[in-house]
Amino acid sequence: MKTLATRKVLALCALLLVALPAMARKPLKPKAPPPSIAITVDASEAPRHILHARLTIPATPGEMTFYYPKWVPGEHGPTGPIAELAGVKFTFNGQPLAWRRDLVDMYAFLVQVPQAATTVEVTLDFLLPSQGMFSGGASASAQMGVLSWNQVLLYPKGWTSDELTYTATLRLPEGWKYGTALDTAKESPQGVEFAPVSLTTLVDSPVIMGAHYRVAPLAAGETPSHEIDMAADSEVALEMSPESREAYNQLVAETGALFGARHYRHYHFLLSLSDNVAHFGLEHHESSDNRIGERSLVDENLRKASAGLLPHEFVHSWNGKHRRPAGLATPDYQQPMKTDLLWVYEGLTTYLGGILTARSGLETPEQYREDLALVAAELDNRPGRTWRPLADTAVAAQTLYGAPSEWSSWRRGVDFYDESDLIWLEADVTLRQLSHGQRSLDDFCHRFHGGQSGPPALKTYTFEDVVNTLNEVAPYDWKAFLTARLNSTSPRAPLGGIEGGGWKLAYNETLPGQQQARESTRQYIDVSYSLGFRVNNGGGVLDVIPGTPAAEAGLAPGTKILGVDGRRWNPSRSPNLLREAIRAAKGRSQPLRLLVENADYYKTIEINYHGGERYPHLERDASKPDLLGEIIKPHATSGP
Numbered sequence: 001m002k003t004l005a006t007r008k009v010l011a012l013c014a015l016l017l018v019a020l021p022a023m024a025r026k027p028l029k030p031k032a033p034p035p036s037i038a039i040t041v042d043a044s045e046a047p048r049h050i051l052h053a054r055l056t057i058p059a060t061p062g063e064m065t066f067y068y069p070k071w072v073p074g075e076h077g078p079t080g081p082i083a084e085l086a087g088v089k090f091t092f093n094g095q096p097l098a099w100r101r102d103l104v105d106m107y108a109f110l111v112q113v114p115q116a117a118t119t120v121e122v123t124l125d126f127l128l129p130s131q132g133m134f135s136g137g138a139s140a141s142a143q144m145g146v147l148s149w150n151q152v153l154l155y156p157k158g159w160t161s162d163e164l165t166y167t168a169t170l171r172l173p174e175g176w177k178y179g180t181a182l183d184t185a186k187e188s189p190q191g192v193e194f195a196p197v198s199l200t201t202l203v204d205s206p207v208i209m210g211a212h213y214r215v216a217p218l219a220a221g222e223t224p225s226h227e228i229d230m231a232a233d234s235e236v237a238l239e240m241s242p243e244s245r246e247a248y249n250q251l252v253a254e255t256g257a258l259f260g261a262r263h264y265r266h267y268h269f270l271l272s273l274s275d276n277v278a279h280f281g282l283e284h285h286e287s288s289d290n291r292i293g294e295r296s297l298v299d300e301n302l303r304k305a306s307a308g309l310l311p312h313e314f315v316h317s318w319n320g321k322h323r324r325p326a327g328l329a330t331p332d333y334q335q336p337m338k339t340d341l342l343w344v345y346e347g348l349t350t351y352l353g354g355i356l357t358a359r360s361g362l363e364t365p366e367q368y369r370e371d372l373a374l375v376a377a378e379l380d381n382r383p384g385r386t387w388r389p390l391a392d393t394a395v396a397a398q399t400l401y402g403a404p405s406e407w408s409s410w411r412r413g414v415d416f417y418d419e420s421d422l423i424w425l426e427a428d429v430t431l432r433q434l435s436h437g438q439r440s441l442d443d444f445c446h447r448f449h450g451g452q453s454g455p456p457a458l459k460t461y462t463f464e465d466v467v468n469t470l471n472e473v474a475p476y477d478w479k480a481f482l483t484a485r486l487n488s489t490s491p492r493a494p495l496g497g498i499e500g501g502g503w504k505l506a507y508n509e510t511l512p513g514q515q516q517a518r519e520s521t522r523q524y525i526d527v528s529y530s531l532g533f534r535v536n537n538g539g540g541v542l543d544v545i546p547g548t549p550a551a552e553a554g555l556a557p558g559t560k561i562l563g564v565d566g567r568r569w570n571p572s573r574s575p576n577l578l579r580e581a582i583r584a585a586k587g588r589s590q591p592l593r594l595l596v597e598n599a600d601y602y603k604t605i606e607i608n609y610h611g612g613e614r615y616p617h618l619e620r621d622a623s624k625p626d627l628l629g630e631i632i633k634p635h636a637t638s639g640p
């Protein structure tokens, strides 16, 4: 998954598929054939922010346990939105059945099933939230919505998600259209009936729907097929430019060149264009749930700020879904996941998604380098790395996704995205150097993610598998290479890939275009490498980096800037006001003064900084070959 906080598009991931064998998923104790469950979801009131569901579940007399999905694939934590469940009722033949919640597991419902009962009917509502993260975040507007099946279902204890079969029917709001990786069995006035699938596949196959809906087929004539299924808050928002369309065609071709095989029957990019849904990406095996602002296809700044989202989520079909760390391949949604290999699952996806964004032309080489410089500078100015090694950010991922921005440079965040981007770049550069340009990380991807094309299949891996495959491409002490970087508490970021790739991280006074695009679309100002903090356009201090001039002067995260050098803060002019004040303080002796409000008290903070504006860039090192340029140039010659 990918949040849109920085270059990372935290694409959340869900699970798998139709013909998928029950690999690594042993039945607990099947006493009968696995149950086949019918579910009907009425989404006709999605614009009113409520979904209604009815399930018919085969039952046996006595106490039965029904689970609400807790660990949502791709979200890397126990994030199932249980608080939004309401109106839960269990009945048999119309008679209500007594239930209680487990005293410890809030996701378990214990139901008394009478002797005569062969099925239990469950009705429930899902209260579509306006806040929250990922599939538990805002998912519907007045004009469109995304249904994640884990929101609206229960499943019986005793079976793996591969063993349970669900036949789903969906009723849409009047006049809305839909897109999904699920196969449609039939459409009728009662709704859309989908072909039966495993619970794994159902949860892995969200449905996008909307009044303003359009399908953009990609790589026409190729098998398997690819398409972008778009739903928006307005008709005009669906107008993808021919250039973007061509770049997405190229993205399909470039993944073919990179991986050499495809592990899906067809692929659907579900693309939400709305300012009224949560913004993120969540990966699935045959689709991805991508949610960005309404005007992201038609506004150049918004387009640039989200250019890497679809490539990242698409990569997850190979890296995350087909190949998955063993600790993330759980048999159901109750067993906790182990997230220690997220530096591969998310980190390698961040690297590959980034280079594919450039290879396909969704961004220019210069924009790619600007993104990379911003990532490198952030991590190279992150004091939290002196106490928390990168490996721990992966292990503790479930505590970091929802962490606030305040003190993030000292706490660290989900750095296994961006720092692994630097590490995988260094691995790529090292493979090229070891093999004198004959091998690269593309060869690793062919071996690790390629193989035989076909329907979705899950192949788990361990740390040793990663090391062994790297060794097959070019012998080296890859275990030591990775271990040193994962466990480092050096204050410096791993910049060996940038430097070995023929570039250097440097700072100058020019605001990078990619930073300008992000600041204007996300309404914040970043002066981390001059004064040492980030602030939102309203004056709220998002973070202050320990050891910087602002931190030394006493500025605290969570406080509010009311004025700069005697002039009142104003959301519309303050980005310029702050930058002009930094320029004015250059070469003068008086400090830059901030009037700050801290919990009802005012204070003037005097920052003795006179170095002018400072922003990160990559500068070419002419003494070395431009391997970075080699890495991001187009690789695909024709179709996928």
Ligand SMILES: [Zn+2]
Residues within 6 Å of the ligand: 001, 002, 009, 010, 011, 012, 283, 312, 316, 345, 346, 349
């Ligand atoms: Zn991701």
